[in-house]
């Protein structure tokens with residue numbers, strides 16, 4: 198369901214071609230960091246009601262993008278869109294179960310009809326559950342496969358259906374340290390995130406010739422609303438003491454990497470997995 202009342206007006210009608218992404222020095226540049234200008238770009242973000250999805254929606258809108266904020270949860274969609282509009286950013290909100298193909302494709306179609314072709318898809322939505330293997334239920338599997346794997350497939354189809362085929366685009370999927378390592382009680386989540394990595398490789402190979410770059414981010418220990426429901430303060434303190442860089446992840450660690458992967462400096466990066474975890478996976 199779209200919420201046209203949240204759609205911004207004034208999205209840039211003249212969109213640059215893929216090789217004219219422009220990079221500019223940030224006005225608050227503290228040394229060598231670059232900020233990207235995504236003005237005129239339409240970016241769909243699944244699961245953008247809260248957590249890393251919300252943070253990336255706000256960050257990319259701040260860099261000029263028009264963002265589609267989509268999530269199961271209407272209140273959180275409203276809050277994310279309101280935060281963007283309050284800073285003169287451009288956002289449209291879509292409340293949908295993106296694990297349902299028609300729901301995802303319908304939301305993307307509405308966004309494209311309102312704002313123009315998609316330039317990027319951020320397949321961020323996922324559902325976290327921890328439980329022993331013998332307690333895994335069909336309901337849990339269906340929920341997590343729907344939220345974390347089907348959303349990636351449908352998001353990719355939505356991108357292909359609504360991008361400018363002459364220009365291509367970029368897709369970012371979310372893996373996890375569990376894609377690489379066996380943590381007890383994470384059976385379904387690990388299966389989903391392992392599949393997302395496999396899918397990323399296939400997508401990079403299959404869609405590269407069509408000008409679509411597909412990469413995966415692998416965040417580690419960012420205390421988002423979804424994560425803190427399952428990881429308590431003591432466990433986070435323990436993790437902060439064992440992560441090689443001796444701190445937890447922050448929203449900006451992830452959002453800055455997204456901007457890099459979507460921007461011109463990453464134009465030859467396809468099929469990569471970027472660990473943003475302070476060294477969790479490397480340390481084993």
Ligand SMILES: NC(=O)c1ccc[n+]([C@@H]2O[C@H](COP(=O)([O-])OP(=O)(O)OC[C@H]3O[C@@H](n4cnc5c(N)ncnc54)[C@H](O)[C@@H]3O)[C@@H](O)[C@H]2O)c1
Nearest residue numbers: 244248249268269295296322323344371373418419421423
């Ligand atoms: N936070 C971390 O430490 C961490 C670590 C590794 C990977 N990740 C990955 O990063 C991404 C973001 O994680 P987060 O911590 O911000 O999660 P979160 O739980 O805080 O947010 C996920 C959002 O996705 C939405 N969502 C889930 N299923 C949906 C569906 N079917 N349709 C529409 N929306 C749906 C939820 O409603 C929620 O708003 C996820 O893919 C997650 O697996 C996070």
